[in-house]
Amino acid sequence: MTxxxxxxxxxxxxxxxxxxxxxxxxxxxxxxxxxMETRITQFKSMLESVRAEVHVVDSKHWTDxxxxxxxxxxxxxxxxxxxxxxxxxxxxxxxxxLLPKLVCDERPVDEWKEEIFFHTDAVxxxxxxxxxxxxxxxxxxxEFEPRTWSxxxxxxxxxxxxxxxxxxxxxxxxxxQWAQQMPTNALLISGPSKSADIQxxxxxxxxxxxxxxVLLRQHETNS
Amino acid sequence: xxxxxxxxxxxxxxxxxxxxxxxxxxxxxxxxxxxKACFPDADxxxxxxxxxxxxxxxxxxxxPQLLEQLEQRCSENGIHVHWAETVDAANEIVLGIMQAxxxxxxxxxxxxxxxxxxxxQFLESHGIECxxxxxxxxxxxxxxxxxxHIVAPAIHKTRQDIAQLFNEKFPDIPYSDDVDTxxxxxxxxxxxxxxxxxxxxxxxxxxxxESGTLCLVENEGNGRMCTTVPPVHIAVTGIEKVxxxxxxxxxxxxxxxxxxxxxxxTTYFNMISSPRKPGEKDGPKEVHLILLDNGRSRIYEDSxxxxxxxxxxxxxxxxxxxxxxxxxGHAYGTTIPGPIGSILExxxxxxxDLGELPVASTLCGACAEVCPVRIPIPKLLNRLRYERNRxxxxxxxxxxxxxxxxxxxxxxxxxxxxxRNPRLYRLATTLATRMRKxxxxxxxxxxxxxxxxxxxxxxxxxQARQEGFSDQ
Numbered sequence: 001m002t003x004x005x006x007x008x009x010x011x012x013x014x015x016x017x018x019x020x021x022x023x024x025x026x027x028x029x030x031x032x033x034x035x036m037e038t039r040i041t042q043f044k045s046m047l048e049s050v051r052a053e054v055h056v057v058d059s060k061h062w063t064d065x066x067x068x069x070x071x072x073x074x075x076x077x078x079x080x081x082x083x084x085x086x087x088x089x090x091x092x093x094x095x096x097x098l099l100p101k102l103v104c105d106e107r108p109v110d111e112w113k114e115e116i117f118f119h120t121d122a123v124x125x126x127x128x129x130x131x132x133x134x135x136x137x138x139x140x141x142x143e144f145e146p147r148t149w150s151x152x153x154x155x156x157x158x159x160x161x162x163x164x165x166x167x168x169x170x171x172x173x174x175x176x177q178w179a180q181q182m183p184t185n186a187l188l189i190s191g192p193s194k195s196a197d198i199q200x201x202x203x204x205x206x207x208x209x210x211x212x213x214v215l216l217r218q219h220e221t222n223s
Numbered sequence: 224x225x226x227x228x229x230x231x232x233x234x235x236x237x238x239x240x241x242x243x244x245x246x247x248x249x250x251x252x253x254x255x256x257x258x259k260a261c262f263p264d265a266d267x268x269x270x271x272x273x274x275x276x277x278x279x280x281x282x283x284x285x286x287p288q289l290l291e292q293l294e295q296r297c298s299e300n301g302i303h304v305h306w307a308e309t310v311d312a313a314n315e316i317v318l319g320i321m322q323a324x325x326x327x328x329x330x331x332x333x334x335x336x337x338x339x340x341x342x343x344q345f346l347e348s349h350g351i352e353c354x355x356x357x358x359x360x361x362x363x364x365x366x367x368x369x370x371x372h373i374v375a376p377a378i379h380k381t382r383q384d385i386a387q388l389f390n391e392k393f394p395d396i397p398y399s400d401d402v403d404t405x406x407x408x409x410x411x412x413x414x415x416x417x418x419x420x421x422x423x424x425x426x427x428x429x430x431x432x433e434s435g436t437l438c439l440v441e442n443e444g445n446g447r448m449c450t451t452v453p454p455v456h457i458a459v460t461g462i463e464k465v466x467x468x469x470x471x472x473x474x475x476x477x478x479x480x481x482x483x484x485x486x487x488x489t490t491y492f493n494m495i496s497s498p499r500k501p502g503e504k505d506g507p508k509e510v511h512l513i514l515l516d517n518g519r520s521r522i523y524e525d526s527x528x529x530x531x532x533x534x535x536x537x538x539x540x541x542x543x544x545x546x547x548x549x550x551x552g553h554a555y556g557t558t559i560p561g562p563i564g565s566i567l568e569x570x571x572x573x574x575x576d577l578g579e580l581p582v583a584s585t586l587c588g589a590c591a592e593v594c595p596v597r598i599p600i601p602k603l604l605n606r607l608r609y610e611r612n613r614x615x616x617x618x619x620x621x622x623x624x625x626x627x628x629x630x631x632x633x634x635x636x637x638x639x640x641x642x643r644n645p646r647l648y649r650l651a652t653t654l655a656t657r658m659r660k661x662x663x664x665x666x667x668x669x670x671x672x673x674x675x676x677x678x679x680x681x682x683x684x685x686q687a688r689q690e691g692f693s694d695q
Contacts, residue, residue: 020530030270151448179468
C-alpha cells in the first residue's frame, strides 16, 4: 500500500522541477561573537526573562550552591544519575546528609514510572552545552540521564559549564558537527514549561517543570 | 463541501459578535507588537527572511530526492516511514498502528496535519479515544470546537469562557477563573493521561533529510510528553516540511518562533532521530513517520502556486491580516485560516469548493511583508481569483473556471472594448452623465451596505476642457 503510494507521490513530484526567484548564493547571516562576559550576561538575562533562575557558581564549589538552593526550596528528594557526569561530586558533597534525600534508579523508566511521575520532587542533570543568544540549554539525554528526567519532575536543576557557552544555535550545530551524529533525542530547553493559551496570559508549569534552575559553573577562560 | 453561502453566514455572525472582535483585536495587537520587538534591526530581519526563503525554496526544488533521503535516514535510524496519498490512507495507517498495539488511548501534541486528517473523529468512530494535550487544543476539545488559529488555537475564548467550561466538565474542581489555577487543573488531569496512554502523536515542524531528524517546537512540554512517555510515537507531517540540512534549522527556528509569537525561542526545541536504542532507559520503542500528500504534489506542479508550500506555519500572516482580525479563524471554515489558508485550502479542496476565500482579502500586502519565508501571498490570492474565473482548462487547480459568470465576463469584455474605442468611450460617458438621474440605485451586493455612486453632471473630459487643459 504505502510503497505504491510512495511511487505515485514521487512520480507526481518528478513531473516538473520548480524554479524559484530566491538568490542561488547563500545569504550571509551575521552571527554574534561576544566575549565570555557578554555571553554570560545575555544567557542569564534571556533565561531570567522567562522566569528561570540562573546562578553563576564557582566550578569547584557548585554543590554547595545546589545544597543551599534545595534547602531554600524545601525539597525532600532529588533524583540524580548514579553514573552520570555529576555523580561523584554530588555523592562526595552529600556525605551522610539526610535531606534532601538523594534518589537514583538505574532501571528502565517504565519500571518505576509511578515514582518519577508522582513522587519525585526535583532532578539534577548535566547539560552538554548552552546558548547565549536565546538563553538555551543543550541536552542530549542518554542512559545515565534519560529523557523523562528533564521533563517530568516539577523542579529541574541543570548544571552547565561556562566554557561550553556558545554564542548561538547555528554555532553549536556547526562546531559540534551535529549532522553526522544526531542522538536519539537532542533538546534545547529555554525556561520552565509555559503557555499563553488562556487569554494570552502567560502561565508557568503546564506539563513540564514548573521551575528551571541553572547552575552555570564558571571556568577561567580567555575566549 | 463548503458552500459560498455558508461562508457568508459565518462571516456575518463573526462580525456581529462584539466580544469576539474585541478578543481578536487585542490578541492580534499583542502578537504584532511582540513580533516587532523581537526583530529590532530591519536590515538583519530582511537578510534572515531572504535566507529563510532560500532554504525553503532549496528544499522544495529537491523535494523528491530529499523525501527519499529522509526515508532512508529515518529507516536506518529505526523509524518506520509510511507514505499516504490521502487523509483516508493516513488515518488507516494510524488506526493500524493503534490496533497492532491494542491501544485504546491516543494522546496528541499539537498537529495541524492531524486536524487536516480529522483524525480524532475517525479514531473515535473506531472506538479509540483521542486526547488533545496542548492546553489550547484541550480546551477546544472540551468545548467541541476546532482551533481558530494555528498557533494560538483558543484565541477566541476568554478566561471566563474557559472557567465556565472547566466547571461544567469537572464539577469536582472548585470554580476559578484564575489563569494559573486553570492551568494547574489541566496539568493534573492530563498528567494521568500521559502516564496511561499507549500511543503518542505529534506533528513535525521540520524534518531534516540528511540526518533523519524530526524537529518539534513547543512551550508546554506536552509535545515532549507525547513523544517520550508512551511506548509508541507517531509523527504526522505534510511532504513539504522536509529540509535538506541540519545547518538549515537554526535560521528557520529563529524565524518561526519570532514571527509566530515574538519569542526569541520556545521553551522546548525537540529533535528526534530514532526510537529508544538498546541500553537507553526511556523513550518510545517504536517511532512512525507518516508523510501525507493530500493534494500537495498537485500544488507542486504549478510554477507559481508551488510557493504556497514554502510555508513554515508561523501564523504571522493571520496576525497581521485586517480580515482575519475582524472575522477570526472559524469563519473561514477550513483547517488553516487567514491569508495562507486562503491560498492553500482552495488548492487542496478545489476552487469550486473554497474558491471564494481568496476574494476575502483586501490585498493590502501585510501578509507578504511579514511572511518569514517571503511567500508572495497577495500575488497568489490574485492568481487563485484568476483560476476561479479562467475561461480555458489549462490550469492545474481543481475546479478552475467554476466561478466564472457569463454576465460578469460579458460586462468586463464590454468595459475593455469601451476603453479601447475613444469615440464609444466619449459617447458612453456623455450618456451616463446626462442620464445620471435615471440610472439604477440598486447595484447588487455593492448597494446592500452602501449607497450607489452618483455619476457627476459632466464628464472628466468636459471638466478638464473647462479648466483650460488642452487635448494632449
